[in-house]
Amino acid sequence: MTLAGHICAQSATSTVVTTAISTAIPPSQTCEAQYDCSASPKGCLNNGVCENKACKCMSGFGGIDCSLLACGSPLIDPAQRPTVASNTSCSSCDDGFGGFNCNVCQTDAGCRSKPPSRTSFLSNEEMVCNKKSEVYHNAYMTCAVRAPELTGFFPGEYSLTMSLDPVNKTVNAQLWLDHTEQFFCSAPNCTLATIEEKGAIQTRWDCPILNCKCIKPTLICGGVPGPVVTLGNVVDGLKGPFSLSCPQNSNECDFYIKDLSGLFPTGLKVTDCDLGECVFPSEMQSTVTTIKSTMSPGVIACLAILGALVLFLIVVCSIARRNQLILRRTPYTLNAEAASLEFRNVGYTLNKDGLEILKGISGAAPAGVVLAVMGPSGAGKSTLVDILAGKRKDGKVTGQILLNGKQVHESDIRRAVGFVDQEDTLPPTQTVYEAVLYSAMLRLPEAMPIHRVHERVSEVIEMLGLTHCADRRIGNVTARGISGGEKRRVSIALELITRPPILILDEPTSGLDSYSARMVVEQLCKLAANKTTTVILTIHQPRSDIFFMFDQTLVISKGETLYFGPTDTVAEHFRQRNLVCPPNYNIADYLLDIAMDDALLSKAIDKNNNEKAGASTGREIHVSAGNAVSRHAVVNGHSESHAEAILTVTGRASNNPSPSSSHQTTVQIEKPESFSEHHASAAASVNEKRQRNVYPTSFLTQLQVIMKRDFQNLIRDRSLLVLHLGVSIVLGLFIGGLYFQVPMSLAGFQNRAGSLFFMLALLGFSSISALGAFTETRILFIKERSNGYYPPLPFIISTLLFDLVPLRIVPSLFMGSISYFMIGLTADVATFFKFLLILVLFNVATAMFCLVIAAGVRTTGAASLASSIVILFMMLFGGFMINSGKIPAALTWIQYLSMFKFGFEALAVNEVATTKLVDNIQGVAFNVPGSLILQKLFGFDLGGYWRNMIILIGFIILFIAIFWMLVTLKLKERK
Numbered sequence: 001m002t003l004a005g006h007i008c009a010q011s012a013t014s015t016v017v018t019t020a021i022s023t024a025i026p027p028s029q030t031c032e033a034q035y036d037c038s039a040s041p042k043g044c045l046n047n048g049v050c051e052n053k054a055c056k057c058m059s060g061f062g063g064i065d066c067s068l069l070a071c072g073s074p075l076i077d078p079a080q081r082p083t084v085a086s087n088t089s090c091s092s093c094d095d096g097f098g099g100f101n102c103n104v105c106q107t108d109a110g111c112r113s114k115p116p117s118r119t120s121f122l123s124n125e126e127m128v129c130n131k132k133s134e135v136y137h138n139a140y141m142t143c144a145v146r147a148p149e150l151t152g153f154f155p156g157e158y159s160l161t162m163s164l165d166p167v168n169k170t171v172n173a174q175l176w177l178d179h180t181e182q183f184f185c186s187a188p189n190c191t192l193a194t195i196e197e198k199g200a201i202q203t204r205w206d207c208p209i210l211n212c213k214c215i216k217p218t219l220i221c222g223g224v225p226g227p228v229v230t231l232g233n234v235v236d237g238l239k240g241p242f243s244l245s246c247p248q249n250s251n252e253c254d255f256y257i258k259d260l261s262g263l264f265p266t267g268l269k270v271t272d273c274d275l276g277e278c279v280f281p282s283e284m285q286s287t288v289t290t291i292k293s294t295m296s297p298g299v300i301a302c303l304a305i306l307g308a309l310v311l312f313l314i315v316v317c318s319i320a321r322r323n324q325l326i327l328r329r330t331p332y333t334l335n336a337e338a339a340s341l342e343f344r345n346v347g348y349t350l351n352k353d354g355l356e357i358l359k360g361i362s363g364a365a366p367a368g369v370v371l372a373v374m375g376p377s378g379a380g381k382s383t384l385v386d387i388l389a390g391k392r393k394d395g396k397v398t399g400q401i402l403l404n405g406k407q408v409h410e411s412d413i414r415r416a417v418g419f420v421d422q423e424d425t426l427p428p429t430q431t432v433y434e435a436v437l438y439s440a441m442l443r444l445p446e447a448m449p450i451h452r453v454h455e456r457v458s459e460v461i462e463m464l465g466l467t468h469c470a471d472r473r474i475g476n477v478t479a480r481g482i483s484g485g486e487k488r489r490v491s492i493a494l495e496l497i498t499r500p501p502i503l504i505l506d507e508p509t510s511g512l513d514s515y516s517a518r519m520v521v522e523q524l525c526k527l528a529a530n531k532t533t534t535v536i537l538t539i540h541q542p543r544s545d546i547f548f549m550f551d552q553t554l555v556i557s558k559g560e561t562l563y564f565g566p567t568d569t570v571a572e573h574f575r576q577r578n579l580v581c582p583p584n585y586n587i588a589d590y591l592l593d594i595a596m597d598d599a600l601l602s603k604a605i606d607k608n609n610n611e612k613a614g615a616s617t618g619r620e621i622h623v624s625a626g627n628a629v630s631r632h633a634v635v636n637g638h639s640e641s642h643a644e645a646i647l648t649v650t651g652r653a654s655n656n657p658s659p660s661s662s663h664q665t666t667v668q669i670e671k672p673e674s675f676s677e678h679h680a681s682a683a684a685s686v687n688e689k690r691q692r693n694v695y696p697t698s699f700l701t702q703l704q705v706i707m708k709r710d711f712q713n714l715i716r717d718r719s720l721l722v723l724h725l726g727v728s729i730v731l732g733l734f735i736g737g738l739y740f741q742v743p744m745s746l747a748g749f750q751n752r753a754g755s756l757f758f759m760l761a762l763l764g765f766s767s768i769s770a771l772g773a774f775t776e777t778r779i780l781f782i783k784e785r786s787n788g789y790y791p792p793l794p795f796i797i798s799t800l801l802f803d804l805v806p807l808r809i810v811p812s813l814f815m816g817s818i819s820y821f822m823i824g825l826t827a828d829v830a831t832f833f834k835f836l837l838i839l840v841l842f843n844v845a846t847a848m849f850c851l852v853i854a855a856g857v858r859t860t861g862a863a864s865l866a867s868s869i870v871i872l873f874m875m876l877f878g879g880f881m882i883n884s885g886k887i888p889a890a891l892t893w894i895q896y897l898s899m900f901k902f903g904f905e906a907l908a909v910n911e912v913a914t915t916k917l918v919d920n921i922q923g924v925a926f927n928v929p930g931s932l933i934l935q936k937l938f939g940f941d942l943g944g945y946w947r948n949m950i951i952l953i954g955f956i957i958l959f960i961a962i963f964w965m966l967v968t969l970k971l972k973e974r975k
């Protein structure tokens with residue numbers, strides 16, 4: 001038998017090597033036929049792999065069963081490496097290599113001495129020898145072991161050899177005693193992290209599983225006479241976990257095996273470590289996750305911003321709470337006095353075509369009277385009452401409006417007037433009781449105890465005959481609720497709740513049956529009779545019994561006054577002009593006939609006719625006390641000019657009022673303001689200005705009420721919430737399933753990037769739902785703002801909160817959390833939370849963008865179109881569809897407006913920058929850091945994560961500011 005054959009035979013039958021042989025042995029070509037690793041219980045040692053009955057050994061080992069040391073450099077074909085018996089050591093290594101099995105590189109020249117076994121992503125790149133503990137491809141390490149616990153039982157010199165493979169996430173190790181291998185271990189599924197702690201960098205391997213095998217007979221494993229203790233069973237039974245940490249600038253490492261913690265409680269220190277690997281420089285870019293224990297500037301900046309924000313909120317909340325408490329302690333009184341409203345020569349001309357809608361209408365509603373404004377459709381009734389209520393009009397308004405005989409600011413009129421619009425704008429998800437209650441909570445004095453508020457609500461609901469439907473939802477076209485007539489009465493209740501000095505109603509009885517109409521008018525008349533409210537209402541064709549309930553009537557025809565005066569003298573007035581109401585004919589209908597019929601109208605306004613009628617000043621119309629139901633017109637005591645006032649107004653023939661010979665005091669309509677009066681009113685206006693913007697409730701109360709209502713709305717009309725949450729879960733599962741456990745191959749990289757971009761696209765487009773939701777609430781806001789319920793700020797805060805939190809933030813978290821682990825993105829807590837943070841910020845930013853569009857564009861169709869197109873463009877320039885470096889120079893600026901670019905770049909950097917792509921093209925293996933692809937393929941900035949986060953936060957702040965501006969300046973009622 002030859003020497004080789006002798007060793008071969010021994011190796012194949014037993015690992016006992018009794019003779020120290022240091023002579024290099026040629027590769028074990030002669031043994032292959034004699035050893036079948038698949039049939040042998042020993043298999044392949046040193047973590048060699050049994051393939052086709054032959055062992056494929058790890059670098060550094062050879063022989064038929066991988067029990068021999070292979071002393072060539074790892075760059076040499078494994079079959080060509082000379083082997084020596086494992087109880088000896090390599091006599092010499094290739095130039096540039098060292099260590100126990102000569103596979104630890106020492107110099108760059110060593111790594112370049114042979115052609116590399118793999119190709120570089122970059123052309124013409126040469127390998128270098130990496131000696132740092134931060135490993136990139138596959139490193140080998142040899143260390144000495146200082147373990148008094150071991151040497152006490154098994155004296156000798158211990159060495160440890162290891163191979164560290166971050167690509168396959170595996171650590172293999174062998175323990176040697178006096179150059180004889182004692183056992184070997186393998187640890188799969190390891191995670192590698194480079195940690196910077198207090199300025200020191202160390203690389204740490206954490207492996208959940210450990211498989212070890214003792215090579216018997218050896219001193220430690222037993223079978224060799226001498227020691228009384230053997231560790232054979234202990235070693236074979238090791239399970240892990242196991243960890244290894246090596247500081248960057250040290251040649252010592254710490255070893256920890258949980259199962260041996262009894263033997264080595266503080267771990268095992270290995271010293272004199274020599275580590276090296278041949279890598280391409282391009283492979284050395286950020287291939288390991290770097291976790292810094294100290295906070296990065298980005299984190300510090302974010303925490304500082306967050307801290308400042310929290311502090312700001314605490315200060316604002318305390319001020320708001322203080323104001324609320326002050327207001328709650330302020331004594332209050334509910335309005336108990338009606339006010340008078342007088343209008344002189346009111347004209348209204350449209351700006352666009354100069355059309356004159358109202359032509360010098362004059363009249364008055366003394367305190368405590370009911371004034372009915374009548375006229376055919378299109379006569380100008382709504383326009384007149386809008387102007388009287390101080391509503392903002394598009395066209396040019398002329399004339400004077402006097403409140404309690406004084407000329408006051410428009411906002412003072414608005415505060416004194418409760419206005420019920422022709423159209424009902426009500427919160428559809430609220431019950432009748434809730435709608436009136438919320439109106440009461442927002443508009444009754446803050447100091448009013450809540451039980452009194454409830455009493456007042458019940459009182460008003462009962463007054464308007466709404467008790468039977470108090471607990472029914474109001475509803476809308478899609479969800480049927482109360483009837484149209486009931487809605488009308490709810491609208492009146494909302495205004496009546498505050499008992500305003502003047503209540504103006506635009507067609508309060510339209511949609512009501514005659515019984516309900518009478519009931520409503522009766523209640524209004526009672527209010528007036530109680531002298532708490534002056535009522536001005538427009539009405540089309542009242543029943544005669546209803547008609548005679550009004551104290552005063554103003555009939556308008558084609559924007560001009562046809563009659564203004566007491567209701568009970570209207571028949572006589574026209575009779576004097578040969579216009580006699582036929583018997584059994586409703587006088588109100590007859591008035592409309594006159595206003596509509598040109599022949600009758602010319603008779604009514606014919607000057608001769610008027611003279612024949614004996615009227616002293618043409619068609620003079622008087623305001624007088626009393627009406628058919630024997631009520632008394634009450635004159636407001638505050639207005640001296642109105643004491644026992646009787647207003648004389650000329651009709652169509654002349655817009656100039658004439659001092660009349662009418663009985664009692666005549667009001668001088670065009671009374672010039674004297675100099676002193678001017679100054680007095682200026683001083684008063686300064687004083688009043690201070691109060692002008694004062695709402696009856698504090699900001700905090702307004703916010704609480706609006707938020708409560710918005711919350712109820714969200715829960716009751718839950719379709720949007722359920723859809724968002726449901727869709728986010730389904731899409732999370734869909735994306736997770738589609739991209740399930742993507743590998744780090746070329747295709748896997750594409751899928752990884754694709755999945756991240758697709759998530760952003762889904763979130764971006766789901767934001768468009770903000771448009772529809774806001775369009776519905778804006779109408780209610782405009783109406784409530786116009787009626788003085790609250791200013792824009794609490795509405796904005798509540799809208800943002802109830803849109804962004806449940807519809808944007810929570811769904812993003814759902815979708816992100818589900819898909820993240822299914823796709824198999826980086827299993828690291830910090831990376832996961834940073835991923836969620838991007839999704840949330842991105843979704844909030846796109847939703848805010850859509851809200852800005854919704855606030856700026858009136859029609860939903862145009863807003864949807866604008867949002868979709870802009871989002872599509874943002875996607876195009878988001879960095880996935882076009883390389884940012886390849887965008888035509890003239891268009892490069894567009895990418896900086898794209899939230900997709902910042903979101904996608906941050907997602908990609910967070911996920912891919914620290915991973916590595918391993919694949920082969922037509923058999924040629926390559927190994928590329930993700931960072932390189934991000935730079936070369938996408939043109940991304942690797943340090944851009946926190947910068948992009950701050951930019952997304954900047955977008956959000958900008959959009960909130962624009963939204964605020966638009967809501968404050970644009971969402972105002974214009975009639």
Ligand SMILES: Nc1ncnc2c1ncn2[C@@H]1O[C@H](COP(=O)(O)OP(=O)(O)OP(=O)(O)O)[C@@H](O)[C@H]1O
Binds near residue numbers: 376378381382383975
């Ligand atoms: N902003 C506007 N633009 C165009 N036309 C207007 C505008 N405001 C009012 N008008 C016109 O002025 C006229 C009077 O309108 P108004 O709504 O005041 O009538 P009305 O008497 O209340 O009618 P109805 O009883 O049908 O409500 C109508 O012909 C109307 O078309």
